[in-house]
Amino acid sequence: xxxxxxxxxxxxxxxxxxxxxxxxxxxxxxxxxxxxxxxxxxxxxxxxxxxxxxxxxxxxxxxxxxxxxxxxxxxxxxxxxxxxxxxxxxxxxxxxxxxxxxxxxxxxxxxxxxxxxxxxxxxxxxxxxxxxxxxxxxxxxxxxxxxxxxxxxxxxxxxxxxxxxxxxxxxxxxxxxxxxxxxxxxxxxxxxxxxxxxxx
Amino acid sequence: xxxxxxxxxxxxxxxxxxxxxxxxxxxxxxxxxxxxxxxxxxxxxxxxxxxxxxxxxxxxxxxxxxxxxxxxxxxxxxxxxxxxxxxxxxxxxxxxxxxxxxxxxxxxxxxxxxxxxxxxxxxxxxxxxxxxxxxxxxxxxxxxxxxxxxxxxxxxxxxxxxxxxxxxxxxxxxxxxxxxxxxxxxxxxxxxxxxxxxxxxxxxxxxxxxxxxxxxxxxxxxxxxxxxxxxxxxxxxxxxxxxxxxxxxxxxxxxxxxxxxxxxxxxxxxxxxxxxxxxxxxxxxxxxxxxxxxxxxxxxxxxxxxxxxxxxxxxxxxxxxxxxxxxxxxxxxxxxxxxxxxxxxxxxxxxxxxxxxxxxxxxxxxxxxxxxxxxxxxxxxxxxxxxxxxxxxx
Numbered sequence: 360x361x362x363x364x365x366x367x368x369x370x371x372x373x374x375x376x377x378x379x380x381x382x383x384x385x386x387x388x389x390x391x392x393x394x395x396x397x398x399x400x401x402x403x404x405x406x407x408x409x410x411x412x413x414x415x416x417x418x419x420x421x422x423x424x425x426x427x428x429x430x431x432x433x434x435x436x437x438x439x440x441x442x443x444x445x446x447x448x449x450x451x452x453x454x455x456x457x458x459x460x461x462x463x464x465x466x467x468x469x470x471x472x473x474x475x476x477x478x479x480x481x482x483x484x485x486x487x488x489x490x491x492x493x494x495x496x497x498x499x500x501x502x503x504x505x506x507x508x509x510x511x512x513x514x515x516x517x518x519x520x521x522x523x524x525x526x527x528x529x530x531x532x533x534x535x536x537x538x539x540x541x542x543x544x545x546x547x548x549x550x551x552x553x554x555x556x557x558x559x
Numbered sequence: 560x561x562x563x564x565x566x567x568x569x570x571x572x573x574x575x576x577x578x579x580x581x582x583x584x585x586x587x588x589x590x591x592x593x594x595x596x597x598x599x600x601x602x603x604x605x606x607x608x609x610x611x612x613x614x615x616x617x618x619x620x621x622x623x624x625x626x627x628x629x630x631x632x633x634x635x636x637x638x639x640x641x642x643x644x645x646x647x648x649x650x651x652x653x654x655x656x657x658x659x660x661x662x663x664x665x666x667x668x669x670x671x672x673x674x675x676x677x678x679x680x681x682x683x684x685x686x687x688x689x690x691x692x693x694x695x696x697x698x699x700x701x702x703x704x705x706x707x708x709x710x711x712x713x714x715x716x717x718x719x720x721x722x723x724x725x726x727x728x729x730x731x732x733x734x735x736x737x738x739x740x741x742x743x744x745x746x747x748x749x750x751x752x753x754x755x756x757x758x759x760x761x762x763x764x765x766x767x768x769x770x771x772x773x774x775x776x777x778x779x780x781x782x783x784x785x786x787x788x789x790x791x792x793x794x795x796x797x798x799x800x801x802x803x804x805x806x807x808x809x810x811x812x813x814x815x816x817x818x819x820x821x822x823x824x825x826x827x828x829x830x831x832x833x834x835x836x837x838x839x840x841x842x843x844x845x846x847x848x849x850x851x852x853x854x855x856x857x858x859x860x861x862x863x864x865x866x867x868x869x870x871x872x873x874x875x876x877x878x879x880x881x882x883x884x885x886x887x888x889x890x891x892x893x894x895x896x897x898x899x900x901x902x903x904x905x906x907x908x909x910x911x912x913x914x915x916x917x918x919x920x921x922x923x924x925x926x927x928x929x930x931x932x933x934x935x936x937x938x939x940x941x942x943x944x945x946x947x948x949x950x951x952x953x
Contacts (some may be wrong), residue, residue, distance in 0.1 A: 363722075396729075397722050440718045447711035450697045469715030552710050553691035 361472045363397040364406055370438065371431045372413055380416065388412045400472065407500050422504040422525070429508020433516065444469060445513060446550045451542055452519035456480060456488055476502050486539040494531050503533030510537065518547025565656050565675030566592070577701055580680040584611045588626040596699045597680060600689075601641065611678075615639045618648075630655055630676065637678070647689050651680040682706070687713065744814040746792060747799035755813035755821050759874045762823065762866070769866045770833045772822035773881035774802075774840060777858040777893040779818040786853065794848050794855050801843040806836065821881075828867045830898050837861045837896035845894065860888040861896035868899070 372381045385391075394405045414421045432441045444465070448458030458465075463475040476493035483489050490510075492503045507525050514521040522538035566574065566583065574581050575594050583592035593606045606614065617623045619638040633655040640649060658674035682689045686706050689695065700706045742754035750758070762769050776798065783791035795818070802812050802820065811823040822840070827833060840861065847854045862885025864877055872880070880899035888897040 396726065398719075398726050440714075444711065444715055444718070447697075447707060447714070465711065465715075468712060470719055551691070551694065552696055552707065553687050 361397070361470070362393075362395055362399045362401045363470065363473065365401060365409060366395045366397050367432060367438070368406070368409055368413070368428065369395050370435075371428045374435065374437070375427070375431070376417065384409075384412045384416050387416075398470075403500065410500065422501075425501070425504035426508035426511075429505040429510075430512045431508070432505075433509050433512035442512075442516060442548075443550070445509070446516065447552075452514055452517040452521070453539060453542055455513060455517065456490075456537060456539070459490060478506075483536070488537040488539070489526075490535040490537060492533040492535070494528075494533075501528065501533060503528060503535060507535050510535065515545075516548050516550075518543060518545035520544035564591070574677065577703075578677075578679045579699060579701060582606075582611065582615075582678045582680065584629075584676040584678065586675055588612065588629075590614060591675070596695065599695075599699065600693050601643065605643075614642060615649075616642050616645070629653070633676075638683075639680070647685040647692075648683050649680045649685075650683045651678050653678045686710070747796055747814050749799050749803075749820070750811055750813035752813060752815045752821075755811065755815060755823070756874065758811055758823060759821075759877065762825065763872070763874050763877065766870075767866070768826060768828040770824040770827040770836075770863055771866070771877055771881050772824070772833070772837060772840070772861050772863045772896075773878070773885045774820040774822060774859050774861045775885055775889065776818040776820075776844070777860055779857050782855045782857060786855065790850065790853070790855060793850050794857060797848040798844055798857070801846065802840055805839040805843045821878075828865055830865065833863045833865065833898060834896065837863060841894055841896065858894035860885060860893060862886065862888050862899065863896060864899040 369381065372384070388408055390405055390409065393399070394401050394409075410421055410424065414424050417424065432438050433445065434442075445455070448461070448465070449455035457480060459478045459480050462478055466473040466475050478493070479491040481489040481491065490506070492501075492506060503525065507523060510521070510523055514523075519539060520541040522540060524536045524538075526534040526536050528534065565585065571583075571592065574583075579594040579596035581594045582590055582597065585591040588610050590606050590609050590611050593601075598606060601614070612624070612626075612629070617629075617637060617639050620632065620635070623629050623632070632653050635653065637651045637653060638648065639651060641647065654677050656674040656677060681704070686709060690706070690710060697707050742750055742757075744751040759771070776794075779791065779794065782794050795814075798820075799812070799814070802822070806812065806822065806824070809825060811825075813821045813823075815821045822836075824833070824836060827836070841859050844857060844859045847856045849855070862881045862883065864880035864884060866872070866877065869876075869880075884897040884899035888895045891897070
């Protein structure tokens, strides 16, 4: 695991719930600044404890919280880099969906230590896709809810109208179902291949 | 397409799809077709009908001025530029088509020159600028083209590098702070023993001239024992401030023990100056310190040594000399200073204090050295200060 993930959680929590709550949670958990240093390795247990602690403090289900995190990562101007790097996946939302299987490889190219679970995409019928995410990591963290939030935000980004449903999980995988109702429903956000270079 | 088109309709569609930056050159050297992406860049109308070599300049191989030479480059790697947009380096490959390949049948008359040619082009390293300047998107490149991946990688690396730069900056700041902390005495903010040792070692290695003073507070233990550590800390902080206020900015004062300090005076090589500084330090330290309710009084004893006295000494030997002088100062009473006489020069040469009258306020009006036995030279005014302190310390 990488401090980058923890930092993403930190930005999300600070922006959504304020600095005092964040301080309270990290102090209670005894997690110091070192855990939030991007590019630095970090014990995966820390990330799991952070998510648990935050969910408990907010009295929210972990899955809901992680879904919000996924949406935040794509939609917030502060993490524009994430949105842009994802947009390289395809010229429209359907192509983006097809690029999901490459996502772990793409993430590794961007940052060698970033280890995302394997993703498989299955066509179910016209405009219906099943996204399968490999099981949770050793610390019990699940990527499915985060991806669900990201897909929601990416659909907005492309201007696509979609129905997304978390279909549950078992020991080996999580399943998200995507109904692509209208690929060009709205204008979406602009994306230039060689556009901004600005980091968040 | 006009009669004699070198490509079938299907071939043209395929070329547009697979090589969106291709150019078809007719037997006469005129451009008779080009891919959609290249058309976007040059504008379709400007392309059709223009002579290939008027549109493009070959940068490698050079000196290609006519079609015959160009045709000889069949299969070769080319580097070219658009004459209208020389900024973007292009690379490409030329293929001479066999005559009569297209739906137009045999070329009429031109067959002797060989058939038409296709040049496929791509942006090389200029792809980033080109994509930005021409607003190209993923669809402008062939599906197999790695341009999009290259742009993705470049952007990912830029983000990672930026993050890395920030990390480096944070680490550098932290390193600096840690270093500063490791060199600083936390209570007084003065340098600590480690920092002083390093500075002394550097000064010795460089062969600099300097004076080193070893200063020990007098009556500090009483303040600490009688009034507690808080009072002791207050006195130490005040002592640090006062000492700093009577030396130059580049002089170094370090706290090297509980109530011990070391002072390095770069460039000082006269006994008179050392004596003046020592008196100034003692006088500053003898000013009472108050916490608002009580008054605390201390003094100090100082032993000094000059680097020039016995050149070639190790830092340890220099410290030893200052220590010896401090011991002598203490033995002579409180609030005194002594200069380590060394061995090279006689004590008389060094014991002259600053001229009377130019001395700082509070210094003895008449300063006459009483040369003691042994290597330690006596400085003036010791008796007066000691007396004053003895009175105060009651």
